[in-house]
Amino acid sequence: MTPRDASDANDKPNGNRWSDLDRPPLNGAALRRALVRDGGHGGLWCDVEVVERTGSTNSDLVALAAEGKASEGAVLVAEEQNAGRGRLDRQWTAPARSGLFFSVLLKPAEVPVQRWGWLPLLTGVAVAAGLSRSAGVDTALKWPNDLLVTVNGEERKAGGILAERAGDDAVVVGIGINVTLREDELPVPAAGSLALAGATTTDRDTVLRTVLRSLEEWYGRWREAGGDPAASGLQEAYAAGCATLGRVVRAELPGDRSITGEAVAIDGDGRLVLATEEGVQEPVGAGDIVHLRPAGS
Known part of the structure; x- marks a missing residue:
């Protein structure tokens, strides 16, 4: 990828990178140095590109991978997305520089493809750990890909994760985190x-x-274990941080089908196991x- 840093862009009001002091731009050069x-060897991250705005960092990085213009460890960050997507093609919108909107390219060649479904859950564990370390925020995980925080005693969604295949050998994982979003800017009350x-x-x-250092650490651990969620500690860590376990939930499934039951486990394939009233898991x-x-109610 060829970096075009938001900090170097001239399409901001008056060309002034400090035009919004409450929401300063990311420093792409400093991020790459850190x-x-x-030179891209000895660590996972080979490049960090920060762009002023784009439709979707996931779509851009999938396209770059398809063209052979992005390697494993490429990170693409946007100060603003106008076509950001979540699961089930939901829109993700937020004011410029109010959050972190980025995607990473991973090629877990050592891991059997059937275990790649753990990547969104792994990312959730890594992001939650990174947010705890850097921002002191206790982040819970809603299966399979939502990041929850507590605001005034209420559970709210502050981020999400979307994984997409990029050809036969790669996965692009997109992460969106609301950072400075104010109450009057929230897209929905939740x-x-x-x-x-x-x-x-x-x-x-x-x-x-x-967050990226935490993701590098967890991805390396999982990859070294051949994607085994138990041996890498991933299955245990996800279950420990999962707000869905122990609760009565409704799973709305493809084909207009739904199941209601208590979420009792995350199985070896990363699936959520529900115990129904009929006694079936x-x-x-x-x-x-x-x-x-809530759990325990």
């Missing part, structure tokens, strides 16, 4: 942000560096999960 080691959750810092450079591999009652 994350890209030994949304939240790190700032609203009482973050100790909303410095996006610091948060992004820590049913694994759910895809679908929309609605939390109906």
Whole structure:
């Protein structure tokens, strides 16, 4: 990828990179110095590109991978997305520089393809750990890909993860995190942000560096274990941080079908296991999960 940093762009009002002091731009050069080691050797991240705006970092990185213009460890960050997507083709919108919107390219050749479904869950564990370290925010995981924070005693969604195949040998994982979003900017009442959750810092450079280092650590551990979620510690870590487990939930499945039951486990394939009132344990591999009652109620 050829970097075009937001900090170098001239299409901001008056060309002034400090035009919004509450939401300063990311420093692409500093991020590369901190994350890209030994000319791209000796660490996962080979390039960090920051762009002023784009439709979707996931779509852009998938296209670059298809053209052979991006290697494993490429990171693409946008200060603003106008066609950001979540699961089930939901739109993700936020004001410019109010969050972190980025995608990474991974090629886990050592891992059997049937275990690649763990990548969104792995990313959730890594992001939650990174946010705890950098911003002091306790982040819970809603299966399979939502990041939850607590705002005024209420559980709110502050981020999400979307994984997409990029050819036969690669996966692009997109992450969106609301950082400084204010109450009057929330797209829906159930949304939240790190700032609203009482973050100790909303410095996006610091948060992004820590999250990417955490992702590198967890991805390396999982890859070294051949993608085994138990041996890598991933299955245990995800279950420990998953707000869905222990709750009565409704799984809205493809084909207008739904299942209601208690979420009792994450199985070896990363599926959510529901115990229904009929006494059946049913694994759910895809679908929309609605939390109906808190754990223990």
